[in-house]
Amino acid sequence: MKKKIRVLVGKPGLDGHDRGAKVVAAALRDAGIEVIYTGLHQTSESIVEAAIQEDVDVIGLSILSGAHMTLFPRIIELLKEKNAEDILVIGGGIIPEEDIEKLYKMGVKKIFTPGTPTGTIIEFIKKVIK
Amino acid sequence: MKNLQKLLNADKITIARTITAVENSTDTKILEEIFSHTGNAYHIGITGPPGSGKSTLVNAIAKKLLKDDRKIGIIAVDPTSPFSGGALLGDRIRMNDLALHENVFIRSMATRGSLGGLAKKTKDVALVLDAAGMDFILIETVGVGQVELDIAEVCDTTVVALVPESGDSIQAMKTGLLEVADIVIINKSDREGSDILMMELKFAFDLRDKKIEWNYPILKTIATENVGIQELVSEIKSHRKYLIKSRQFEEKRKNNFSKKIHELIEENVRFHLKKNIISQSELNLLLEKTYQRKSNPYKIATEIYQKLLNGGKFDN
Numbered sequence A: 001m002k003k004k005i006r007v008l009v010g011k012p013g014l015d016g017h018d019r020g021a022k023v024v025a026a027a028l029r030d031a032g033i034e035v036i037y038t039g040l041h042q043t044s045e046s047i048v049e050a051a052i053q054e055d056v057d058v059i060g061l062s063i064l065s066g067a068h069m070t071l072f073p074r075i076i077e078l079l080k081e082k083n084a085e086d087i088l089v090i091g092g093g094i095i096p097e098e099d100i101e102k103l104y105k106m107g108v109k110k111i112f113t114p115g116t117p118t119g120t121i122i123e124f125i126k127k128v129i130k
Numbered sequence B: 001m002k003n004l005q006k007l008l009n010a011d012k013i014t015i016a017r018t019i020t021a022v023e024n025s026t027d028t029k030i031l032e033e034i035f036s037h038t039g040n041a042y043h044i045g046i047t048g049p050p051g052s053g054k055s056t057l058v059n060a061i062a063k064k065l066l067k068d069d070r071k072i073g074i075i076a077v078d079p080t081s082p083f084s085g086g087a088l089l090g091d092r093i094r095m096n097d098l099a100l101h102e103n104v105f106i107r108s109m110a111t112r113g114s115l116g117g118l119a120k121k122t123k124d125v126a127l128v129l130d131a132a133g134m135d136f137i138l139i140e141t142v143g144v145g146q147v148e149l150d151i152a153e154v155c156d157t158t159v160v161a162l163v164p165e166s167g168d169s170i171q172a173m174k175t176g177l178l179e180v181a182d183i184v185i186i187n188k189s190d191r192e193g194s195d196i197l198m199m200e201l202k203f204a205f206d207l208r209d210k211k212i213e214w215n216y217p218i219l220k221t222i223a224t225e226n227v228g229i230q231e232l233v234s235e236i237k238s239h240r241k242y243l244i245k246s247r248q249f250e251e252k253r254k255n256n257f258s259k260k261i262h263e264l265i266e267e268n269v270r271f272h273l274k275k276n277i278i279s280q281s282e283l284n285l286l287l288e289k290t291y292q293r294k295s296n297p298y299k300i301a302t303e304i305y306q307k308l309l310n311g312g313k314f315d316n
C-alpha cells in the first residue's frame, strides 16, 4: 500500500484571513493529499503538537501578518526540540526576497509568494515527499 | 516493534508513527505485539449528520473527562474525496482547547474509501491508543452509512448527535442511526425546533424493546456553551455501569474478537485462493463454461473448495 501524503495547513499568529490557506488546502485535497486543517490563530506550539500527533510529512504555514521572521524559526526550533525535524516546513505569504533567503538558511524548505499557482505547490510537495 | 516501551509510556511521536504504520499496512505484527497491553480503554462513539456539532461535543466531553485526571485519545474520521483520494480533515478546528494538553492525543483519519476497511482501520488505530494507556477513546464519525454503523459496534457507548433542523429524526431512523444509539442528544438546542425533535425521538424510542433495562436517554445540549455536557458524561458513565453489570460489556468484546478472527481468516483464505488455488484465467474459463450452461456455480464452488482442502490439488 502506498503511503498517503499528509500535510498540515495552519495559520499561526494573529492575522484573520484564512482564505488563501483554505484555497491551498482544497487544492491539496484535490491532488490526492490528506490535509489537516487547524484553523486560525494557532500558536507555534499547537501547530507543532498537531503536526506530530497527525504524523504529517509537511507543515504548510500561511503568514500574512509580517511575523514570519519570528514564527518560522520558532516552529523549526520546536520541531527540533521534539525530535520531529524530519517534518518539512513550507510557507506562503507576503515575504520579502531577502527574508526568504534567511528563512531557507534557518531550515524552511520552500516559500511560495502570493500568486503562485496551487499546481506549483502540489508539484513541490509530491517531489520532496517520496 | 522496537519502540514498544515508548508506546506504552504514551510518547506522542511514537504513538503517531505507530498509527501511521498500522494505517498504511495490512501486516498484523504490530497489533499482535501490542495486544496484551490493551483492554483498558473505554470506547465512546460520537456520530451524527455533518455539522451537527460532533467535534464540538467531543471537545466538550474530553474537557469534562480530563477533570478526573484521565488520559484521552480522540479519533476523528472524515470522508476521503472519492474523486481525488485526498481529504480535508478539519475536526481539530473545534478541538483547539485540547491541542496542547498533556493527557490528550488527537488523530484525524480519512475514510480512504475502502469498503468495510474503514471500520477495521479505525479499530486498529484505537488499539494503538489503548496500548498507549488511554482511559477513554472518543471516536467521531459522520453518521450516514453502513461503515459508521460498523464502527458503532466497536464502541462501548455510542452517542448519536442530532440537531433540531427539520428532517433529522426521520433521516436518522431511515439510515439505522438510531438503532446504534445508546444515548441520543439534541445538540444546538439553543435553536428552534428542539422540543419537536424531542417528541419525535421519544416516540421512536417508545417502540423499542421494553425488556431492555437501559432507558436510552435523550438529552438536550448546546455544545458551544457547555450546556448539558455534564449530564451527557453522567449518562455515559451510567451506561458503562449498566453494560458491566449486565455482562454485555464482556459479551460485546468477545463478539468483536470473534468477528475479528473470522474476518482475518476470510481475508487470508481469499488471498490464498486467488494466489495459489485458482487463477483469474482458470476462473475465466470456468465462467465461460458456466455461461454456456456446461457447468454451474455450485459444482465449481464445491470443486474449488475441495482443492483448497486438498492443499491445492484437484480430486481427480
Ligand SMILES: Nc1nc2c(ncn2[C@@H]2O[C@H](COP(=O)(O)OP(=O)(O)O)[C@@H](O)[C@H]2O)c(=O)[nH]1
Pocket: B049, B050, B051, B052, B053, B054, B055, B056, B057, B091, B094, B187, B188, B189, B190, B191, B221, B222, B223, B224, B225
Ligand atoms: N448554535 C450552536 N452551534 C453549535 C453548537 N454546537 C456546535 N455548533 C456549531 O456548529 C458548527 C459545526 O460544528 P462541528 O463540531 O464542526 O460539527 P461536526 O461536523 O458534526 O463535527 C460549528 O460552527 C459549531 O460552532 C450548538 O450547540 N449550538
Ligand SMILES: [Mg+2]
Pocket: B054, B055, B056, B090, B091, B140
Ligand atoms: Mg467534525
